[in-house]
Amino acid sequence: MTRPATDQVWKWLAEVPDPEIPAISLVDLGIIRDVAWQGDTLTVTITPTYSGCPATSVIAMDVEAALRAHGIEKLELKRQLSPAWTTDWLTEQGRAKLEAYGIAPPQPAGGPSRCPQCQSTNLERISQFGSTPCKATWRCRDCLEPFDYFKCI
Amino acid sequence: MTRDEALFEFLLRMGDNTLILGHRVSEWCGHSPVLEEDIALANTALDMIGQTQLWLGLAGEVEGKGRSADDLAFRRDAWDFRNVLLCELPNGDFGQTLMRQFLYDAWSLGMLDRLKTSSEARVAEIAEKALKEVTYHLERSGDTVIGLGDGTEESHTRMQKALDYLWPYVGEMFEKDKVDEVMIAAGIAPDPADLRPRYDETVSRVFAEATLTIPDGSYVHKGGRTGRMHTEHLGHLLTSMQWLQRAYPGAAW
Numbered sequence: 001m002t003r004p005a006t007d008q009v010w011k012w013l014a015e016v017p018d019p020e021i022p023a024i025s026l027v028d029l030g031i032i033r034d035v036a037w038q039g040d041t042l043t044v045t046i047t048p049t050y051s052g053c054p055a056t057s058v059i060a061m062d063v064e065a066a067l068r069a070h071g072i073e074k075l076e077l078k079r080q081l082s083p084a085w086t087t088d089w090l091t092e093q094g095r096a097k098l099e100a101y102g103i104a105p106p107q108p109a110g111g112p113s114r115c116p117q118c119q120s121t122n123l124e125r126i127s128q129f130g131s132t133p134c135k136a137t138w139r140c141r142d143c144l145e146p147f148d149y150f151k152c153i
Numbered sequence: 154m155t156r157d158e159a160l161f162e163f164l165l166r167m168g169d170n171t172l173i174l175g176h177r178v179s180e181w182c183g184h185s186p187v188l189e190e191d192i193a194l195a196n197t198a199l200d201m202i203g204q205t206q207l208w209l210g211l212a213g214e215v216e217g218k219g220r221s222a223d224d225l226a227f228r229r230d231a232w233d234f235r236n237v238l239l240c241e242l243p244n245g246d247f248g249q250t251l252m253r254q255f256l257y258d259a260w261s262l263g264m265l266d267r268l269k270t271s272s273e274a275r276v277a278e279i280a281e282k283a284l285k286e287v288t289y290h291l292e293r294s295g296d297t298v299i300g301l302g303d304g305t306e307e308s309h310t311r312m313q314k315a316l317d318y319l320w321p322y323v324g325e326m327f328e329k330d331k332v333d334e335v336m337i338a339a340g341i342a343p344d345p346a347d348l349r350p351r352y353d354e355t356v357s358r359v360f361a362e363a364t365l366t367i368p369d370g371s372y373v374h375k376g377g378r379t380g381r382m383h384t385e386h387l388g389h390l391l392t393s394m395q396w397l398q399r400a401y402p403g404a405a406w
């Protein structure tokens with residue numbers, strides 16, 4: 001087979017949703033670190049968000065399924081721990097999609113900048129943890145809606 | 154003892170700490186006082202089990218006998234575990250669980266911060282990853298110790314009782330033996346005693362704010378990290394944690 005360009009592979013990966021937050025793609029999440037051909041084998045390097053994140057193995061399966069569906073036969077998935085994943089690697093597009101989905105994107109200040117529902121800045125933290133390892137739980141004091149905040153690490 | 158033999162022991166100590174404490178914390182799942190705390194404890198446990206996969210996975214690789222992280226977690230008996238005794242102690246009440254977590258997190262943060270610059274690249278990269286998670290854990294366990302210590306009369310009494318019970322187990326984390334000497338000489342890990350000043354600074358600051366008093370006495374319960382003698386609690390924990398792989402060896406999802 002002909003080797004698809006790595007740009008093309010990145011486009012395919014940008015269509016693979018995160019299994020726990022399907023509003024954003026794996027590329028938006030910033031966990032795809034590298035795509036490269038080594039001979040006739042395509043190597044995709046993935047970094048985990050949290051070391052215990054149960055989605056990690058599902059993500060590997062989803063990447064493999066997506067690339068196989070696009071005709072990639074020889075595929076190697078590599079895990080890379082260092083440099084450790086940081087929320088700085090979320091794309092701008094990913095941050096916008098998160099907020100539209102109702103999850104406040106991470107902020108360097110360590111808390112959400114505004115309520116994803118009503119944009120109020122009158123907020124309180126309910127818990128340092130949330131429905132997945134990457135999130136914390138906050139509440140808007142104006143519209144009273146609780147919401148997920150994507151933790152900054 | 155060769156470098157790799159010592160490294161294997163060292164990695165077991167790191168991975169068994171996170172495995173046993175992670176399992177302990179997971180026992181709270183579905184039993185916490187409020188939903189938010191339940192989620193927080195489950196997430197903390199999950200992070201520690203994830204770190205275990207990295208530490209024990211590397212231990213198996215270094216040992217070179219084809220043992221996976223799962224093999225090491227589920228197919229060793231109590232005397233082969235190398236966690237400090239603190240990690241295997243029962244949960245007690247919610248306050249005792251968070252006190253144990255705080256005493257462990259403060260040590261773990263200092264250790265990982267030093268391991269980040271380990272001469273062994275595979276150790277350094279695990280430490281870099283785990284440090285981010287442990288920083289977050291310490292923030293929460295420290296805040297909770299302060300909240301409950303400087304809380305109601307009831308919560309204060311319970312937190313002081315938890316500290317009195319757990320404090321004699323702290324010293325083991327700073328013990329040094331032959332394994333540590335090889336690790337220090339190879340530049341892989343720090344001298345455990347070097348971690349003590351920063352640790353004391355952290356816990357003193359938090360306990361002052363929590364209005365809690367470190368008990369007198371210098372007795373140290375130890376024997377876990379060397380495997381000489383665990384408490385009776387570890388065996389009970391393992392019967393539950395290892396049951397499935399004992400009953401159905403090799404069972405996979």
Ligand SMILES: [Zn+2]
Pocket residue numbers: 115116117118119120140141142143144145
């Ligand atoms: Zn709102």
